[in-house]
Amino acid sequence: MKNYFKKLCLVFAVCFVFVTLLAGCSGTKEPTGGSEKDDASDTQKETEQVEEVVYKLGYFSNQYDSTYQKAIENIEKAIPGVKMELVFYPTDKDYWDNLPAHIAAGTAPDLAAMTNEKHMDFISNGLILPIDESLVDLSALYPKAVDAWKYDGKLYGIPLTAQPEAFIINMDMWEEAGLTDLPETLEDVKEAARVLTKGDVKGLCINNHEFHLTQYALAFGGGWGYGETIDTPENARAIQFLIDMYREGLAVTPKEVGLGWDGEVFAKGLCAMTTGGTWYVATLAEMAPDMNYKMIPLPKGDTYGSTLHSLAIVVLKTAKDPDVASKIAAYLVRDEVQEVAMNDAGAPPSSIAMSNAYFENNPIVKDLKPVLDYAQPFAYPKEGQKFTEALIKEFDEAIYTKDSTKTGADIVRNVQELFK
Amino acid sequence: MGQIVKTLTRNRRSEEITAYLFLLPVAVLWFIWFLIPTAYSMFISLYKYSFVAVSQNHFVGLGNYIRVLKDPDFYKALKNTLFLTFVAVPAQSLIAFLLAIALNLRIKFRDVFRTIYYVPYVVSTIAVTTVFMYLFVKGSPLTRLFSLFGLDNVTWYVDFKLALPFITIVYVWQQIGFYIVIFLSGLQTVPRELYESSEVDGASPFQRTIYITVPMLKPVIFMVLVYGMIHALQVFDQVAAVAQNQPLGSPAGATSTLVSFFYVQSFKNWEMGYGSAIAVIIFAIIFIFTMIQKKFIGNEE
Numbered sequence: 001m002k003n004y005f006k007k008l009c010l011v012f013a014v015c016f017v018f019v020t021l022l023a024g025c026s027g028t029k030e031p032t033g034g035s036e037k038d039d040a041s042d043t044q045k046e047t048e049q050v051e052e053v054v055y056k057l058g059y060f061s062n063q064y065d066s067t068y069q070k071a072i073e074n075i076e077k078a079i080p081g082v083k084m085e086l087v088f089y090p091t092d093k094d095y096w097d098n099l100p101a102h103i104a105a106g107t108a109p110d111l112a113a114m115t116n117e118k119h120m121d122f123i124s125n126g127l128i129l130p131i132d133e134s135l136v137d138l139s140a141l142y143p144k145a146v147d148a149w150k151y152d153g154k155l156y157g158i159p160l161t162a163q164p165e166a167f168i169i170n171m172d173m174w175e176e177a178g179l180t181d182l183p184e185t186l187e188d189v190k191e192a193a194r195v196l197t198k199g200d201v202k203g204l205c206i207n208n209h210e211f212h213l214t215q216y217a218l219a220f221g222g223g224w225g226y227g228e229t230i231d232t233p234e235n236a237r238a239i240q241f242l243i244d245m246y247r248e249g250l251a252v253t254p255k256e257v258g259l260g261w262d263g264e265v266f267a268k269g270l271c272a273m274t275t276g277g278t279w280y281v282a283t284l285a286e287m288a289p290d291m292n293y294k295m296i297p298l299p300k301g302d303t304y305g306s307t308l309h310s311l312a313i314v315v316l317k318t319a320k321d322p323d324v325a326s327k328i329a330a331y332l333v334r335d336e337v338q339e340v341a342m343n344d345a346g347a348p349p350s351s352i353a354m355s356n357a358y359f360e361n362n363p364i365v366k367d368l369k370p371v372l373d374y375a376q377p378f379a380y381p382k383e384g385q386k387f388t389e390a391l392i393k394e395f396d397e398a399i400y401t402k403d404s405t406k407t408g409a410d411i412v413r414n415v416q417e418l419f420k
Numbered sequence: 421m422g423q424i425v426k427t428l429t430r431n432r433r434s435e436e437i438t439a440y441l442f443l444l445p446v447a448v449l450w451f452i453w454f455l456i457p458t459a460y461s462m463f464i465s466l467y468k469y470s471f472v473a474v475s476q477n478h479f480v481g482l483g484n485y486i487r488v489l490k491d492p493d494f495y496k497a498l499k500n501t502l503f504l505t506f507v508a509v510p511a512q513s514l515i516a517f518l519l520a521i522a523l524n525l526r527i528k529f530r531d532v533f534r535t536i537y538y539v540p541y542v543v544s545t546i547a548v549t550t551v552f553m554y555l556f557v558k559g560s561p562l563t564r565l566f567s568l569f570g571l572d573n574v575t576w577y578v579d580f581k582l583a584l585p586f587i588t589i590v591y592v593w594q595q596i597g598f599y600i601v602i603f604l605s606g607l608q609t610v611p612r613e614l615y616e617s618s619e620v621d622g623a624s625p626f627q628r629t630i631y632i633t634v635p636m637l638k639p640v641i642f643m644v645l646v647y648g649m650i651h652a653l654q655v656f657d658q659v660a661a662v663a664q665n666q667p668l669g670s671p672a673g674a675t676s677t678l679v680s681f682f683y684v685q686s687f688k689n690w691e692m693g694y695g696s697a698i699a700v701i702i703f704a705i706i707f708i709f710t711m712i713q714k715k716f717i718g719n720e721e
């Protein structure tokens with residue numbers, strides 16, 4: 001009998017441990033215990049809030065923390081029954097890597113703040129839902145930013161920003177090197193880089209990232225054409241220009257000097273010129289507040305080129321109620337939110353009126369306003385991730401392999417092979 | 421007599437029940453978290469399977485396996501993984517063995533040294549790799565030192581030829597501590613009388629190591645090699661840390677390993693069926709290596 005009692009105890013103990021383990025593994029947050037009075041009070045509160053549904057907004061880049069905090073303010077009053085929470089992804093890599101899996105698992109937020117770089121992957125796979133255009137006054141927004149979020153005639157995101165690309169020059173280095181006129185062509189950039197390259201400081205920073213390569217492709221009259229026009233002489237010339245700059249020792253990549261991105265290289269004075277965007281304003285204010293720099297449109301190769309970078313609020317497939325989520329998206333891009341994005345993150349608003357004011361009131365970016373007129377979408381193929389992996393891999397091989405003979409033409413041809 | 425046999429049988433059964441009860445939770449978890457996913461992975465390896473476009477998933481038979489075997493990037497990843505395995509495993513085993521012998525001697529601060537050598541193993545791989553990246557940036561004292569031996573003074577982890585050796589160095593440095601502990605525990609089991617007798621016979625320390633320590637530690641050495649190889653065939657963290665915001669395996673696939681290749685296909689390109697086929701092949705490769713080594717161990721025993 002004693003033996004059976006022992007076994008029984010053992011069974012209970014094992015079951016307890018097992019159940020505890022399983023409970024520990026589960027993600028459900030149960031309310032913690034309390035007195036009966038507390039329980040009664042909680043029940044009453046729950047009854048009062050029973051109709052309130054929590055919607056979540058996912059985003060990356062802590063430059064936009066205050067923007068999204070502002071965005072979700074007073075949402076309960078604007079859309080009754082809705083409560084908002086923010087879900088922060090530490091890096092853009094985390095964001096693009098994890099969001100699809102989160103959507104597939106049904107654990108993704110309801111809405112997301114997304115840029116128009118790899119959004120085609122999401123749209124073509126039905127991970128982003130179309131938004132009812134009547135919810136927002138699109139005529140007040142920059143048309144190219146709206147177009148960047150349209151596909152097959154449907155609107156997939158409400159733009160919060162409309163950012164042109166920029167070419168940034170360290171004017172202290174520029175003047176110290178005895179240079180006067182700013183570069184007008186990419187050949188001027190190369191000539192200037194020869195003068196500016198001294199020891200560990202290089203003339204140009206080339207971040208081997210699809211964003212930066214695309215700027216040069218557009219400046220040579222090329223572009224990816226959603227995968228249709230990768231293998232073109234224009235794109236080949238653009239890539240070759242960058243390869244030559246690197247092979248001649250006039251350029252540096254962030255990784256080569258142990259840094260994460262071009263902004264850090266520029267802020268630390270390891271290069272004199274770089275491609276970037278208006279986000280440099282906030283970065284340089286923090287990392288190099290005393291630097292004398294200038295932002296101009298990317299000098300032309302065969303033509304002027306730039307991408308239109310637009311951050312938008314999109315409704316994900318995981319949205320609890322897509323119609324409500326669409327209304328939330330419209331609320332999150334209101335003018336006062338764009339103002340915070342403009343002031344805190346240095347992001348040009350998508351609102352035409354506010355955009356004009358932004359460029360007029362910020363001397364450092366005023367030269368970039370005309371860029372918005374010729375800025376184009378990124379136009380990566382639908383399988384954006386596959387494209388960028390292939391492009392960067394080929395480009396890295398050309399610049400990081402000693403004595404590589406790989407040319408720009410080889411690169412665009414090899415990448416095009418994957419998208420026939 | 422019959423009563424004794426009955427009691428013994430009952431006790432034995434009781435022990436068995438107790439043992440199974442203790443095994444049950446782990447067995448259930450193993451079934452849920454390992455066996456089911458493994459079987460499911462094998463199942464979807466026969467499909468064109470994307471977790472984001474479920475409606476387009478369809479059966480392709482061995483299509484994914486054929487595609488893997490025709491993919492030059494797979495062979496590049498395999499080559500890199502084998503390089504890393506066949507360089508790192510002997511290197512870490514030999515260094516750990518020598519250090520274990522040194523730490524087994526009666527020296528001052530022995531415990532402090534043991535702790536110091538073990539610490540890298542418990543530190544985050546990402547953190548270790550990041551620190552090493554700072555050490556191997558162009559112009560650093562280390563790259564300048566290596567340039568005296570004919571290597572270019574370049575940032576190792578962006579150089580197409582040096583990136584994989586860089587990963588190997590980081591990997592070996594971090595693993596050594598663990599294998600030192602294994603060897604140390606093995607060294608404790610070698611009877612001291614053997615060393616004393618050999619000393620009386622005039623054997624030098626080197627001879628004692630070769631003719632006593634090594635033969636006595638053979639089972640431990642084989643264990644270290646088997647475990648080291650299984651682990652090295654699955655390197656991923658160092659590759660991810662080196663890639664930073666660039667594609668995994670950067671620069672240009674120079675650090676691509678089998679597991680990073682699997683990750684890219686499954687979670688970056690969203691081709692879970694293809695990725696699963698790669699995972700099954702990785703499993704097969706590790707299984708074959710383990711079986712070959714097990715055969716050696718069996719022979720030794």
